[in-house]
Amino acid sequence: MAADNYQRIWQTVLLIPSGKVASYGQIADLAGLPGRARLVGKALGYAPKELAVPWYRVLRSDRSLAFAPGTADALAQRQLLLAEGVMLRSNRVANTDLWQPDLAELLFKLQY
DNA sequence: GGCGTGACCGCTC
């Protein structure tokens, strides 16, 4: 079932530490789905609340928010990020807040 | 099983 992909995506997103952000492409990559960034977006949309997936820590490759500025989702995402100390400058985050995952740690936690 | 759709990406200008 294709939901296996979603599971991997959710697992990966859950690994993003507080105060850091990652791009859709990056998540897709780490989840073993290179080039399938769009699938990550869908997966986040389908993510059940119970998992408490930190969807707001996922941005576009240019570090801008995935939602159009002014929308409820964009505002919520902006506030959640600010609450974690992520620097936002005109709908974009500083590159110092990008998540730089440790490969060994990922291999251990994801159990591929 | 073709067709439109999308929380994207990378390259150009």
Added chain:
DNA sequence: TGAGCGGCCACGC
């Protein structure tokens, strides 16, 4: 920076 464009591919009809 920002905008435009083609490419990608899983999903729902």
